[in-house]
Amino acid sequence: MIGSRFSPEIRRALRIDISATLLFTVFAGLTGPFLGLILRRELGATPLQLAVMSSAGGGCLLLSLLWAKACHGRPPLPYLVWPAFLARGVFLLVPFVSSAWSFVGLVVARDFFGAAVAPAHAAVVERVYPRAQRGRALGLVRMAGAVLSIGLALAAGQLFDRIGYRWIFVAAALLGMAASLRLRRLSVPEPEGDGDEGPAGLREAWLTVREDHAFRRLLIASFLFGFGCWIQAPAHPLLAVDVLQVSASQVGVFASVAAVSTLAGSAYWGWLVDRKSSLEALRVMYLIGATTPLIYYIAWSPWVLVASAVTDSLLAIGLELVWMMAVIDVAGPQRTAQYVAIGATLAGVRGVAGPLVGGLVIHAFGIHAVYLIAAILTFSGAWLVGRELRVRVPAPVLTP
Incomplete structure (x- = not known):
């Protein structure tokens, strides 16, 4: 029985x-952990190509404000279902790569x-799950x-060692598309209240950041x-x-360990965001995340x-849960998509510049120099x- 207390x-x-x-987990588990491995080992990608791939992902986040405008005043569920359907469906083309x-x-x-x-997902979550039980x-x-x-x-790592990655990606894409279609059955209530503000453009987003001092810090x-x-x-x-x-088998082991950590982290972060402040959760997550570049630096x-x-x-699942919860808390029911879009746009700015700077550092000083700089920044x-x-100022949590 699912969640009898609900x-x-x-x-x-x-x-x-x-x-x-x-x-979606099957889709993500058969694709995400192996993208870099396939690019480098199977297709001989250069550091520039790896950096471009990462930067382009960040660049797409710059469109978040436009996506928020597109879905403003409309039911958010279609904007959650169909873009995700297309995003996963592109991997049907992997055999032609x-x-x-x-x-x-x-x-x-x-x-x-x-x-x-992201903006549509946050709006759906805000409407479907009450605040007291959302986490x-x-x-x-x-x-x-x-x-x-x-x-x-573990199975995926063995699978990639035995079967070509092209058809694995096709099967994963079909499952991911099915996950999107399944969400069409959600019943999403209309938002409470009538004071609906328009979504932010670049000027409005700048004003929001300028006027909210805690947000800016x-x-x-x-x-x-x-x-x-x-x-x-x-x-x-x-x-x-x-x-x-x-x-590939070792990548599978790493992903399996990550899944166990995600299991523990999901329970912990869900408990934390329902009982503590999002700012406290952010501090804990940042400290955990800051240890990662040090681990990579010393890896022998x-x-x-x-x-x-x-x-x-732990960082990934924490950011996913706490960031959404905090933005919803700060924005309120009428501005959730707008605030999520502002956060995603700023993440896109970092996402464009960060990998390109990382590629330049690798070219000039080597791989390990990147991890030293990353540790200082984080x-x-x-x-x-x-x-x-x-100073006990509540504020939203932003994703890197």
Whole structure:
């Protein structure tokens, strides 16, 4: 029985959400962990191509304000379902990939459509799950996905060693598309209240940041931490393939460890955001995330990356849950999509510049220099959040 402590309406939403999450988990587990490995090992991608792929993903986030405008005043569910459907469907074209650039193009297309999902997803979550139970409900959904990920990750690594990646991606795409269609069954209430403000353009977004002092201070911390995360993007595949010579089976093990950590993290973050402030959760997450570049810096064996799989997964699931919760709390029911879009746009700015800067650092000083710089930036972000926490100002949590 799903969540007997929830109301019948929430239990129905959870059944739909969990079933869609299980399908999406298979899609994500068969694609995401292996993108860099395939690009570098199978298609011979250069550091420039890896950096372009990562930067393009960030660049697509710059469209978030436009996506928020597009769905303003309309039911958010179609803007959650159909862009995600297209984002996952692009991997049906993987059998036709003939070069690293064409594979990068498919990943960029996925990110383009995926950028439309975040504002709509936040609006759907805000309407479907009441605030008092939102963290636990989302934590339960993520835990269900994490349980499946544990065995899936190990199997996926073996699968990639035995079967060509092209048809694995096709099967994964079909499951991901099915996950999107499953969400069409969600019943999304109309928002409460009549004071609906228009979505922000660039000028309105700037005014929001300028007038909200606590928000602005956290943006500085978020920029430092997020930039430290993004500059590592082109370094990870190079370290894994060229330096540590990681195999697909080992990638599967790392993903399995990450799934176990996600299972534990989902329960913890769900509890934390329902009982503590989002600012406290942000500080904890930043400190956890700041240890990741240090682990990569000292890695002398592929198995050292097990530790980074733990910290990365705890950070990822924490940001996903706490960021959405905090933005919803700050924005209120009428401005959720707008505030999420502002955060995603700023993440896009970092996402464009970070990987390109990381690629330049790798070219000039080597792979390990990136991790030293990343550690300085991420710990600086955590320190600034700690300062903000001492003055007890609630504020939104931004994704890197």
